[in-house]
Amino acid sequence: MNKLMLPLTYILLLLMIQTDDKSSSSYASPAGGNMRLKLIHSQAYALKSTYDQMERIKELVHSDIVRRGTMFSKHHQSTRRKAWEKPRTRTNCSDVSIEMPISSGRDYGTGQYFVEVKVGTPPQKMLLIADTGSELTWMSCKRRNRRRGFRPTRSSTFKTVPCSSRTCKIDFADLFSLARCPTPSTPCSYDYRYSDGSGALGIFARETVTAEITNGKGRATKVEDVVVGCTLTVQGQSFQGADGVLGLAYSNYSFATRASNMFGGTFSYCLVDHLSHKYLSNYLTFGGVGVASHSPLLSHMHYTKLDLATLSPFYAVNVKGISINGALLKIPSLIWAANRGGGTIIDSGTSLTFLTEPAYRPVVGALRWALSKRLERTRLDGGGPLEYCYKYNSTSSRLRFEETWVPRLAFHFSDGARFEPPVKSYVIDAAPGVKCLGFVSAMWPGVSVIGNIMQQNHVWEFNLVQSVLGYAPSTCTSR
Template identity: 55%
Template sequence: MAVSMPYPLLFIVFLLFIIADFVNGHPGVKYQLIRRHDLHPKWGLRQLVHSDMIRVGAISRKVRRQVREDRYEPACNNGSREHSSGELPMHSGADYGVGLYLVKLRVGSPAQKVVLIADTGSDLTWSKCRYKCRGARCGRRQRRRVFRADRSSSFRTLPCSSTTCKTDLANLFSLSRCPSPLDPCSYDYRYSDGSATLGVFANETVTFSLANRRKARLHDVLVGCSESARGQSFVAADGVMGLGYSNYSLAVKAAGRFGGKFSYCLVDHLSPKNVSSYLIFGSHKEVNISVVRIRYTELVLGVINPFYAVNVKGISVGSIMLDIPAEVWDLNGVGGAIVDSGTSLTVLTQPAYQPVMAALRQSLLGFKRLDLDIGPLEYCFNSTGFDAATVPRLVLHFVDGARFEPPVKSYVIDAAPGVKCLGFAAAAWPGASVVGNIMQQNHFWEFDLGKSRLGFGTSSCV
């Protein structure tokens, strides 16, 4: 749905594409972002923030019924463990008006390339797929890219009669139907924005290319072979790469091979296409990326699965700690906060949203407020003559003393030429708050699953 505004939107999202080889001889995995200059005509800022709010609503429902779950240890792959890391270069881009990351992944034996949405809030990795090929259709040329499971020697479906299907995969929407014991385990996987996919579970091999020309393979990765998918999010992709915290996610599986961690760095969402940004498996120390002083805070795992939660103490604006009730951040109650690359805006529950907006509005009273229909974005203004130095700095304080201080452009965001908005959306209370990817821009973020810590530091991401 297009936004009813007189200017072309500048609200940018990032897309990831895997490149086959590593750079400069460092073994490992790194993904680079690609920027495109035009938004899809059917998508705009209002549609993007609408999708954000649906996603946050689903997160909040998880919080209200949350039960602390088991922790998942990044298991080694057949006794092998890669401690070094490398990079797969990409270019930053904007497309479709949705806050997604697209990656190219090699799946199967021999490996086939598929383009997937990289989602830290999803645990199932799946692709549009042809499982069985019958009759004359087998020889027809495909109009769309699909994973040909029938051509992979390592593709093994899970029996619907297995305990894995009936019990372990229940949270991944496995279906109870089982016509015969050896029939494949089916799923009807639903996303919070209403999109969904139908298919069968299988174990498969995923391949990464290393700089020394060798191949690193992850065996027995749980994947979904989808016969159908619905949802606007899947127009530009073949499926989803699950990077959430789950025993069956690709992030946890790959952590056992690449040092127990993954990370990404998001450049300014208005960066030109020749500026790079990265998704890395393994340690960032052995890849060519400059980070100014990495700070660490506790990464709380197993509370709001598959999301990555953090222990927040409070928010200050202009060095003044705001009056936000402590229960807003209580992960053991009905609050809490998560860091999510799949949500664009930063979303605060009402008890936090109101004081943050009130504090920031004071510095913008000299600018004409605009009455624009951009969904939950409440405060937009004519930005002629705007100087970021006049806006008080916002700081997110963590319980263990770490501080995250984003640049002003990450919360006073560009909506159109001459138009800026406070980049926050309100969520119902009780529920979770979300640090979205616009707030995360120009920072490096490391998800260390082995040590249960989140690292972050200022970076140009190049």
């Protein structure tokens, strides 16, 4: 396949950086034991104290479009995929869970969520982008001209993968390993090239990740033999200020499946509002203790089937339709059929929600009709793919914005479950005094994507053993 059309599922940056933020919050998860990673906001790592909200929106839309075009090119062009091995949980870890901090990248000016991860022995703190569309966990390795990054020479558990090995030649082929092998002991290398001109070149290795045990009062445990990429050369703006990606896709080599294999076959996260500051944070959790210990959530949990085969390595859901104020829109059922050129995935690495054209038009048509009766339509400076934007003024009774004006949108799944996001998840703040419909049109045939803004203020639990997705509304700011 053309490396220039590499899946941007790998592109998005898993920033692994040390934080001094001591505040945290978590939620519980309905099953056995688990491991949590705190989802933290990135203000402490911001390149500037303030950012232009409009420029941020335009940048995340651009990144989303590039990402979508590249991530699905891999899925459709890959000539083979390995048979997935169902997670087999370790009995000695079944009553344990681990957690890692996770937060919005709002203060950094990005639309991703960052996870604090401790890699190597002794542990080195990294801040990575949580990406359910990426199979490989990679980070920039520190070189003489870099102030930060992972230092493999300081880790006793860093072990490279030889280029002569079957692992490099066959197993890592889908991870874009290179064929060159000057000597049998030369490390297996990779070269990611993205359609926006960005790229990452490095070597494969296996490493140890350390994480705190949920409710373990400071105790930690290790996830060993994790496949990682040590990126030596980074090109393009897509990686500016980032240390790498935390691979959470459904793959034999992703961190999500490696950690889930140890802790009950599940992982979950709770995404704070995408405009939250760093002190509002939560956790990426591996294991089932999280939701179960937060009893108020249990009565509000909804469950739907995960399709882990048709659009692998992505997490596909079986959408039946979309309703506005309880009435299903006239959208052809073919749009939602993954085996007929359509389908829908849920993706933490994409910010906005993409709908293929036959679904996009009815959805934005219904919403714009309601908003146009109250507000004046406008365009973002410089244009862009956010097609429907409206001016408002919070100090003017005539031009104020009220959520009660907005029809309630819901995703309906084929098994009867329904996901009703809050209004702020699909009518988003794009600039001071401007709100836009947070949908982007995608070409048909193609896959629709439920992005992280649509997922905000909800707990999401991925059960890889039972192929079930659980979700419930939450502030994501308290246990």
